[in-house]
Structure formats: C-alpha cells, structure tokens
Amino acid sequence: MNILFNGEPRSVRDAITIAELLEKLALDPRRVAVEVNLDLAPRDRHGETTLKEGDQLEVVTLVGGG
Amino acid sequence: MRYPPLGERGQAKLQASRVLICGCGALGSVLANTLGRAGVGHLRIVDRDFLELNNLQRQVLYDEEDVAAGIPKAIAAADKLRKINSQIDIEPLVTDVDHTNIEQLIDGVDMIVDGTDNFETRFLLNDTAVKFDIPWVYGGCIGAEGQSMTIVPGDTPCLRCLMQESPPPGTTPTCDTAGILGPIINIIASLEACEAIKILSGNRDAINRTLTVVELWDNRIRQVKLGSLKEAVDCPTCKHREFPWLAGERGSHTAILCGRNAVQLSFPERQSLSLDSLAAKLQGVGTVTQNRFLLRLAVDDYLLTIFPDGRAIIGGTEEIAEAKTIYAKYIGS
Numbered sequence: 001m002n003i004l005f006n007g008e009p010r011s012v013r014d015a016i017t018i019a020e021l022l023e024k025l026a027l028d029p030r031r032v033a034v035e036v037n038l039d040l041a042p043r044d045r046h047g048e049t050t051l052k053e054g055d056q057l058e059v060v061t062l063v064g065g066g
Numbered sequence: 067m068r069y070p071p072l073g074e075r076g077q078a079k080l081q082a083s084r085v086l087i088c089g090c091g092a093l094g095s096v097l098a099n100t101l102g103r104a105g106v107g108h109l110r111i112v113d114r115d116f117l118e119l120n121n122l123q124r125q126v127l128y129d130e131e132d133v134a135a136g137i138p139k140a141i142a143a144a145d146k147l148r149k150i151n152s153q154i155d156i157e158p159l160v161t162d163v164d165h166t167n168i169e170q171l172i173d174g175v176d177m178i179v180d181g182t183d184n185f186e187t188r189f190l191l192n193d194t195a196v197k198f199d200i201p202w203v204y205g206g207c208i209g210a211e212g213q214s215m216t217i218v219p220g221d222t223p224c225l226r227c228l229m230q231e232s233p234p235p236g237t238t239p240t241c242d243t244a245g246i247l248g249p250i251i252n253i254i255a256s257l258e259a260c261e262a263i264k265i266l267s268g269n270r271d272a273i274n275r276t277l278t279v280v281e282l283w284d285n286r287i288r289q290v291k292l293g294s295l296k297e298a299v300d301c302p303t304c305k306h307r308e309f310p311w312l313a314g315e316r317g318s319h320t321a322i323l324c325g326r327n328a329v330q331l332s333f334p335e336r337q338s339l340s341l342d343s344l345a346a347k348l349q350g351v352g353t354v355t356q357n358r359f360l361l362r363l364a365v366d367d368y369l370l371t372i373f374p375d376g377r378a379i380i381g382g383t384e385e386i387a388e389a390k391t392i393y394a395k396y397i398g399s
Contacts, residue, residue, distance in 0.1 A: 007286075030230040033277070035290045040277065042298030043230065060279060060290070062229055063206040063213050065246055065324050066093040066183045066254075 001053040018046040021057075033060040076267030077105060081154075083266040084108040086175045088163055088191060090139045091115065092246065093205050094181025095127035096255030097262075101179070102147045104263055108155040109147065112171055113140040113181075114162040114330065115323070115379070116360060116371060124248040138359050160359060162332045162377055163187050165314040168194050177265055178202040179258050183324040185232035189316070192217065192225040193309035201265050205258040209244040210283035212254035215292075216261045216273045219304070223295040226303040228277065246325065250282050320386045328381040329389035339374050344397070351396060368392055 001014050012021060018041055022029050034041045035058045041049050051057065067077045083106050087098050090113040098111055117125075117133045125139075132142040144158035163171060163182070168190060172178065178191055180203055188204060195202040196219045204225055205214045217224050257278060264272045276289040302308045310316040321330045341361045348354045352365030363370040369381035370392065378397060380389035 007284075028231075031233050033228050035277075035288075038288060039291045039293055040228070040295055042295050044299050058279075058288070058290075060213075060277070061233055062185060062188075063208045063211055064183065064185045064188075064233070065208040065244075066089065066091065066181060066206050066251070 004056040015050045018049045081107045084175045086178045087111045089181035092124040092251040093255045095125045100259035110157040112159040190311040193312035203258040203261045205254045210247045212250045212280045214257045214278045227299045227301040332377040
C-alpha cells in the first residue's frame with residue numbers, strides 16, 4: 001500500500017505498524033515523535049497502531065537551535 | 067488593553083507577572099522584546115553568552131555598538147529593554163543555566179519561556195517546570211524550520227511525553243550545518259510570546275494544545291494534535307516524577323555553541339575568578355582584552371572568553387577535548 005511519508009509517496013506492506021516502520025527505517029523510537037494524519041501517535045502505542053492506505057505520516061525530531 | 071479577551075484586567079495581570087526568559091539569543095531577544103513591550107511586569111533574563119557580529123542577522127534587540135562593546139547578551143538586552151519600557155523590572159543574569167542554579171532562577175516566576183539553543187537545557191527546563199508546577203513554552207528553530215509547544219503541568223502533555231530522549235549530539239543539524247533563517251525565529255518566538263501572554267493574563271483556556279511545526283521554506287505549517295498523549299504515554303517525567311536532568315544525572319558541563327565554532331566549558335562548582343589577576347597572568351601569552359564582565363584572550367587561532375565564575379567559551383574549535391586542552395593550557399583546570 002502507499003502512504004505519504006514526510007510529504008513523499010512511499011510504498012509499504014499492508015497493515016504495517018508504526019513500530020515496524022520505524023525499525024525498518026532504523027529510527028530510534030525514543031528520539032522521534034510520529035504523527036499520522038495530523039494526530040500525534042503516542043509512542044507506547046506504536047506497536048499496535050497499524051497504517052492504512054493513504055495515511056500521511058510525519059516523523060518529527062525536535063529542533064534544537066534558537 | 068483594547069483587545070477584548072485581554073482587557074484591562076488581563077493587562078493588570080501581565081503587569082503583576084514574572085517571567086524567566088531562558089536564553090537571550092535569537093528566540094530570547096524576540097521574546098524579551100515582545101513581552102517587555104506587552105508590559106509583563108518583571109522579566110528575568112538569563113544568558114551565558116556575549117555578542118558577536120553574526121548574531122545581528124536574527125537577534126533583534128542588539129546592534130553593532132553592542133557587539134563592539136563586547137557585552138554579554140543579557141546585559142545588552144536589559145539596557146535596550148529599559149529604553150523601550152521604563153515601567154517594568156528587568157533582571158539580567160549572566161550565567162549558564164544548569165541543574166545547580168535552575169531552582170534559584172525559577173524562584174518566584176509565573177512561567178518560563180524557551181530562548182535556549184540546546185536540548186539539554188530544554189529537558190532541564192521540562193524537569194523543573196513539571197516538578198515545580200510552572201507552565202513553560204518550548205520553542206526551537208533550525209534552518210527554515212521551527213516548532214513550539216505549550217506545557218502546562220497537570221493539564222497538557224510535557225516535552226518528555228512527546229519525546230522520550232533528546233537527539234544524541236551530532237545527529238541533528240546545527241546552526242553551523244544548516245544555518246538559520248531570520249523569519250523563522252520571529253514566527254516561533256512570537257508564538258511562544260503569545261502563549262505566555264495568554265497564560266499570564268489568566269486566559270489558560272485559550273492556549274494552543276498542539277505541537278506547531280512550521281517549515282517556512284516549504285510553505286508548510288502543521289498543528290499536530292496531541293490528543294491522548296498525556297494519558298497514553300507512560301511518561302517518566304509527568305507520571306513517574308523522575309527528574310534526571312534536574313538531579314544532575316543527565317547532561318554534561320560542556321556545550322558546543324550553535325553556529326559559533328566554539329565550545330563552552332563550565333564546572334559544577336562555581337568559581338570566583340579574579341579577571342584582573344588572570345589578565346596579568348596572561349600578558350605576553352596573547353592579546354588580552356577585558357571589561358568588567360569578561361576577559362578575552364586571543365592566542366594562535368583561538369579566542370578564549372573567560373567569565374568570573376570560571377566558565378569559558380573557547381572559540382576556534384568544536385572539539386570538546388581540544389577546548390579542554392586549551393582551557394587547561396591557558397587558564398588551568
């Protein structure tokens with residue numbers, strides 16, 4: 001299925017969970033926040049949150065300058 | 067005052083309020099400017115740094131004269147703000163914020179606004195705010211991107227509900243690698259300032275309960291709903307009341323300064339250094355200049371700035387070890 005990942009189309013396997021996707025991308029779940037369709041997905045639920053066709057997913061890292 | 071949701075009552079509350087502006091660089095100087103002009107009665111401005119010419123691109127309170135005078139940012143900010151609004155109290159403090167002094171710095175304040183340039187201090191602020199039940203507003207910028215989030219302990223999620231750990235050093239862009247665009251600073255700091263005005267004026271119901279992400283160059287602004295975050299995350303800070311940054315178990319005493327090709331060294335035990343005797347010691351080593359806030363030594367390709375509390379900023383390197391060596395070589399540790 002296709003999702004929009006950080007604004008770019010990306011093909012992932014059906015019903016992939018957020019945890020699986022982060023692992024595939026080698027992203028440390030403790031250091032990123034994940035939003036799906038403008039809702040923040042709580043990290044304690046990444047393992048049970050499955051993605052659907054057309055989901056818009058953004059991986060947010062804190063920005064530290066200022 | 068004429069804005070109805072604020073009104074005379076809200077304005078009076080602002081006048082009676084005390085705010086800690088933590089860091090007075092780019093974000094901090096917009097925050098101080100905005101909150102000072104809004105009539106927030108007491109601004110405690112803390113910053114560890116002094117001014118450099120390249121700060122003027124985005125640090126709106128300062129000018130070339132301040133840079134030439136080589137004065138610390140907190141002092142320059144206070145001088146400027148007193149000319150802008152003589153009816154408020156301004157308390158500038160030239161020091162590094164860390165776990166040893168943060169409790170003093172928040173003493174008596176109604177809220178904290180984020181003008182810092184590093185994650186370590188932000189997680190320290192989050193620990194402190196949650197522990198002592200003080201609202202704070204996170205803001206951060208890099209390149210053309212900025213984020214802001216309002217944290218009201220007990221009501222909203224905290225920074226650690228959002229992100230369990232800060233990004234490890236060296237893994238995220240810095241002002242050196244990505245630069246920083248002036249307008250994003252004004253946007254993020256203005257969002258922070260407005261949140262502060264809402265909270266201080268007694269309008270907590272109006273706060274922004276989302277994470278705001280602004281990607282200015284790509285023309286994207288997102289309000290990410292934090293919804294169930296507070297309930298869904300087993301947050302070490304809010305739920306378990308663990309405060310490792312505040313306890314000094316996390317965080318180092320060195321910092322690579324954003325955009326400066328410099329490293330700051332500070333020490334858990336504050337010292338009391340005589341700049342005069344240090345200047346005498348360093349005569350002949352390199353070029354020494356001095357004012358009552360700091361001493362500078364230019365030697366080889368390094369520029370050392372030394373403060374009376376023993377803290378030093380070593381310019382000319384981004385290597386902590388190299389900076390420590392230089393410190394040990396010229397100041398002694």
